[in-house]
Amino acid sequence: MADNSNQFVYVPSPQSGNPGQTSAAFTTMQTRTSLLRAVYGGTETMRAKAQEFLPQYEKESDARYQARLKSTFALNKLREAVDAASAKPFRTMLKVLDPSNDQDLPLWVQDIDLQGNHLHVFAHQLFNNAMLDGMAHVLIDHPSTFNMPNLAAQKASGARPFFKLYKVDDVAAAYDAYVGGDVKTWHVRIRGFRADRDGFKEKSYNQLRVIEIDPTKGTGIVQLWEQLATSGGGSWTFISEEPLQNMPEVPFVTLYAGEKEADYQVKSVFQDLAYKQIEHWISSSDQRSILSAARFPMLACSGVQIDPEDEAQFAIGPYKVLYAPEANGRWYYVEPRGTAIESGAKDLDRLEMQMDMMALNPVTGTHRQYVPQNERDIQETRVHSVVHDMAINCQDAIERCIQFMGQWTNKDLTQAKAILNTEFSNTKDRLLEVAQLVKMWEERGLSRKALLTEVVNRNLLGDDFSLDDELAFWAKIDELNMQAADGMLPGRWTQADPTKEPAGGGGSSSSDPNASANGNGTGTGTNPAPKTFDFPKGQTRPTKQI
Structure with a gap:
């Protein structure tokens, strides 16, 4: 007997309530992406996190802490790793092969987002965001045409489908359903923002688009909600609702580039590298603080009594004379041995090597220690296999997006193929x-x-x-x-x-x-006989000796 306990039932969203509610997956991902984005931003964004990334020590004054924070700089291995990995599949131009030879698709590819970006540039941005956050989203949108009288009017308006890129934090909630053995997205809530000019001032509004569809019928709605940005999270105002028809699901595609834990919940491959960069941030702050306090020798004196009037004017520098009134008095410099400084430097080197390994660097630590060729080959193969699999996922996501463009315009683009570079070996090899x-x-x-x-x-x-x-x-x-x-x-x-x-x-x-059939040079025709050879056993060249 079939189990119908998980059968999908569509319930349309109301025109009242709080659409700003976030899903459990969004709440989990927001914690992760806020950390990843802060570390990826480097020194500026890591300083903004203050004590969250750089703890303040007990009895350390606020002034001393702020001075230590401002003298700490990030070694941004996360940005280096994400940008290097995401660049590999886009070393050559992305190609779209369409057996149907649709006339519109090549034009769409040239300006895929109606912002002047080629599909290659858009896909690179998508892949880069997915590599950092673990996933990224594309909404295949289309200008509203439900008020137009006919198809001719729609074509005359120039309306056509286009891509919109959304990061993890832009999507408050998204839900998939299993319908007919297939997974379809049926509800998405997307965050937005708009600003109106009010004289020389600006009035800002938070926006929320609710896009949902009944996948069993192919009909749905698109709602728009707004909230005054200065309301402090107040109530949302329903603005409008339009029908969404002839689509089997919400035209929403997610590129997963990490360890998928659940629908719309994933762990980035670089999450551990982000934590390691924070550890390096703390250690480098301590090391710089130690150097500030200990790398300058301190002048000391013994058996010397300094007149209070001279003490107020006491200075060290050229053209100054130090004297000791007492016969046994002496001046000398006190300098630390530097053991703690050396230990701190070694700790930083160790952390940087670990960051290289987590950054999928195929030549880990070659500037610090010798790495055998076979070990480098193993590391390079590991890197290429990880990025290769993600590039394949990106190809599939782009092809899925193109299929949605075809569905918007009643075209069959299911055979279109996206080709990315998946050959990552170096030029010499x-x-x-x-x-x-x-x-x-x-x-x-x-x-x-x-x-x-x-x-x-x-x-x-x-x-x-x-x-x-x-x-x-x-x-x-x-x-x-x-x-x-x-x-x-x-x-x-x-x-x-x-x-x-x-x-x-x-x-x-x-x-x-x-x-001649036997190759002995005795031809019977008008052409001259072929050249013969006197090498043994019918050979045409000497036998190789070495």
């Missing part, structure tokens, strides 16, 4: 691989098409390179080479037609009826 491929091609173990395909896959050719045009060009060259023989000279073997290889590597074509 790629060139060595290509050299091996060229050798295989020269030895006729690989076709020209396979060779060029592999070179393209390694991103060694420009984005405007066309494999079909290149193959057609070389096919024509091969044809001209074959036609170069005037009947007196044999044609040479080409990749385009390997069956016409000259017998013995330099004689007439194997398809030439005048060629």
Whole structure:
């Protein structure tokens, strides 16, 4: 008997109440993203967290604490790690392959968000935010057309679908439902903001868009709510509601780039690195405080009695004379041994090495200690596998977004493919691989098409390179080479037609009826006999000695 206990039941949102309520997943994620964003921002945002990131010691005065806070600077390994990882899939231009050859899609790709951004730029921003927070969202929006009389009026208005990027903190709540064996998003609440000019002043409003749909019927609503920003979290005012039709679900796509714990709840791969950077922040603050107090030697004296009048004018510097009225009096400098300073420096080095490892750095610690080549290879493979899997997820998310664009306009874009760079090896290694491929091609173990395909896959050719045009060009060259023989000279073997290889590597074509069957040079036709060789056992070249 089928279990219907989890059967989805759609209940439309009311036009009253508090839409600003956040989901449990949002509450969990907000704690994580606030920490990640503060650490990612570097010195400025970490100082703003004050005692949350840099504790104030017992009996430390406020003035001394503020001085210590202002003299602490962040080594921003988190930003370095996120930006470096997110750049790998976008080293080459993102490509969209559409077998349906839709005429509008290439134009949409050029300005995917109606803000002048190419899909490549938009996708890079999406991937970067997802790498930092663990996930990021895209709403595939469309200008309202429900008041337009017909499709012609809609086309005349220039209305078309576009992408909107939302960070984790922008989405107050989102819910998925299992319908017909598929997962569909049916309710999303998105935060927004607007400001009205009031003379020379500004009046700010918090906005909330409620987008929901009954996935069993394909109809839904879009609500707009507003709240005065200075109300201190007061009540929300219902503004408007519009119908949402002909969509099987809310056109909302989430890119997960971390450890998914639940729907819309994920742990970023760099969360531990953020905590390690805070630890480094605290240790570097202590180290700088110690240096400020201990790296300058202190002048001391013994057996010396200083006149109170001289003490008020006492100074140390050039052109000053120190004297000791007492015969046994002396002046000397007191300097700490520096053991604590050295220990602090070692602690910082250790923390920085750990941060490199957490940053998915394939050459961890090479500037501090020797790392064997095999260990670096293992680390690099680990890095590439992590970023590679996330790049595949990004491709899927972009393809899903394009499908929603097709649904908005009654087009079938389900076959459109997004292609990101997933070849992360360095240029030197790629060139060595290509050299091996060229050798295989020269030895006729690989076709020209396979060779060029592999070179393209390694991103060694420009984005405007066309494999079909290149193959057609070389096919024509091969044809001209074959036609170069005037009947007196044999044609040479080409990749385009390997069956016409000259017998013995330099004689007439194997398809030439005048060629000798046994290769002894005794032809019966009008063409001269092919060249013979006197190497043993019918060889065409000397035996390799070394």
